Amino acid sequence: MLPEQNALELLQKVEVDNLYQNLINQLNKDFQLSNLNEKVELLITPMQLKETLSKIILHLITNRYDDYLNFLYRVDVPEKELLKIENDNLMNVIEQITFLILKREYQKVWFKNKL
16 A cells, blocks of 8 residues: 655655645644644645644644654554664664654555545
8 A cells, every 4th residue: 555665755755646635634644643833734735734744743743742652642653663763874864763653644545545
């Protein structure tokens, strides 16, 4: 279902499946359920979404680590996937975490759409 290797490939797949707005809605819902005052606009482009989410994750990791962990728990990013991340530099780590979050959110909306 998800052979994509990075966030932009994944977002292109989401657009093809016509689930892009659902993904943004799910992301906003998980922000709200995590008590984060973040919101992504529905009209944002996939590239802007990736960049925005990366900035949010960077801010959470560097300034609000407990909120970051809570958000990952809410999104339900698999811990085994997080452990696979190569810790060579912070921006690479942020990019990989962003991909994992988007991937999990896509799985959620894909399954809901198929039911």
